Amino acid sequence: MSTIPETHEAVGHTSPTSGIVSFQVPTEIPNADEVLVRVLYAVVTPVDLWHADFNLLDFGYPSVFGVDLVGEIVKVGENADSEFRVGDKVFAFSPDVAKVKAKAFQEYATLSRWSIGKVPHNLTLQETATVPDNLVTVFNTLVTDLALTIPTDFPASRSPPEASTPILVWGGAGGVGSLALQILKLSGFKNVIAVASSRNHTLLRTLGATHTVDYNDADVAEQIEKAAGGKVKYVFDTISDEEYSLKPIAKVVGKGSKVAWLLPARTGGHGGVSGVSNDLTVTFPDGVELIGVRTFEYQKNEYFKKALQSKVIPRLLAEGLVKPSKVREVGGATLLERVTAGFDVLRKGLSGERVVIKVSEA
Numbered sequence: 001m002s003t004i005p006e007t008h009e010a011v012g013h014t015s016p017t018s019g020i021v022s023f024q025v026p027t028e029i030p031n032a033d034e035v036l037v038r039v040l041y042a043v044v045t046p047v048d049l050w051h052a053d054f055n056l057l058d059f060g061y062p063s064v065f066g067v068d069l070v071g072e073i074v075k076v077g078e079n080a081d082s083e084f085r086v087g088d089k090v091f092a093f094s095p096d097v098a099k100v101k102a103k104a105f106q107e108y109a110t111l112s113r114w115s116i117g118k119v120p121h122n123l124t125l126q127e128t129a130t131v132p133d134n135l136v137t138v139f140n141t142l143v144t145d146l147a148l149t150i151p152t153d154f155p156a157s158r159s160p161p162e163a164s165t166p167i168l169v170w171g172g173a174g175g176v177g178s179l180a181l182q183i184l185k186l187s188g189f190k191n192v193i194a195v196a197s198s199r200n201h202t203l204l205r206t207l208g209a210t211h212t213v214d215y216n217d218a219d220v221a222e223q224i225e226k227a228a229g230g231k232v233k234y235v236f237d238t239i240s241d242e243e244y245s246l247k248p249i250a251k252v253v254g255k256g257s258k259v260a261w262l263l264p265a266r267t268g269g270h271g272g273v274s275g276v277s278n279d280l281t282v283t284f285p286d287g288v289e290l291i292g293v294r295t296f297e298y299q300k301n302e303y304f305k306k307a308l309q310s311k312v313i314p315r316l317l318a319e320g321l322v323k324p325s326k327v328r329e330v331g332g333a334t335l336l337e338r339v340t341a342g343f344d345v346l347r348k349g350l351s352g353e354r355v356v357i358k359v360s361e362a
Contacts, residue, residue, distance in 0.1 A: 007024040008106060014061055022334070036111075042068060048105070050276050064106050066105035067103070069094075070089065070119060107360050114299065114305050121318070130325040130327060136298055136309065150187050156187050164190055170195045171237070178207055191228075194211070215244070255288070261290070261293065265277055326352055339357060
């Protein structure tokens with residue numbers, strides 16, 4: 001094993017006005033319930049972009065970007081050594097967003113043993129990196145926020161209580177949306193409406209959508225209500241854009257509906273985001289329950305904390321029960337250049353792919 005350095009490179013903010021910069025941070029030795037991971041790849045997410053552009057997750061300085069990574073364990077805490085070994089390749093979605101040591105855009109990350117899982121042999125490191133945050137978001141939203149019956153073992157051995165109840169997934173072709181369709185299908189739900197560009201409709205039907213609607217159509221609300229047979233009871237908004245998803249959704253829900261939307265909502269539209277907010281200005285009908293999804297708090301569910309990343313997600317991937325997103329790997333001579341290039345790709349708009357960057361050499 002190579003020597004663990006006292007400090008290592010990270011990318012983020014060093015002050016509210018620093019812009020995106022590279023700097024050194026201490027390499028923190030793991031406690032009993034942690035592991036130290038040499039980060040090999042990271043995913044550049046919209047949350048990371050909003051962190052960079054709007055200081056969304058700056059809880060202090062320095063502030064490191066990134067919540068999704070794949071890497072190699074270099075040191076294991078004593079309570080984690082029954083599950084993990086030095087040399088294991090692992091993925092992680094880190095909910096510890098206020099901790100510099102647990103972030104992804106740095107050469108080493110010190111992570112809770114509950115926040116990692118082993119990379120399956122049937123996927124590349126880059127493919128695996130695209131999954132954890134999105135799949136955690138899906139489980140947390142469907143179970144915690146929408147209170148749907150989702151099994152812990154897949155495929156489901158019996159149909160759920162509301163198997164035929166209409167469920168709308170807005171943004172079905174995105175990373176979260178495509179995984180939501182797959183988990184709903186594996187769980188036995190049989191009336192799932194997916195909203196996405198028509199070029200993706202054939203794929204979405206293979207993933208689990210029973211009805212598909214193009215968000216570009218002028219009569220999108222009418223098509224959704226026709227497919228649902230009326231107002232939609234459950235909505236999962238994976239886009240959370242006030243103009244392009246939340247306003248149309250408000251037209252297809254009514255009293256008794258639940259709308260789960262990913263925090264924060266963006267303003268300015270796809271490819272032109274001018275800001276983000278946890279407060280909605282969109283008006284919904286009376287009796288609609290609006291639920292802002294807080295994925296970073298998923299470990300409040302004790303089962304999710306101890307099993308979702310360490311057991312459930314690795315099995316879903318290893319057995320090919322869910323498919324990862326397409327990878328768009330972005331290059332650059334330095335980590336800072338790769339992060340910056342990844343943000344540029346997101347600003348231009350991306351559909352059906354996830355941006356992956358190399359952090360360290362494998």
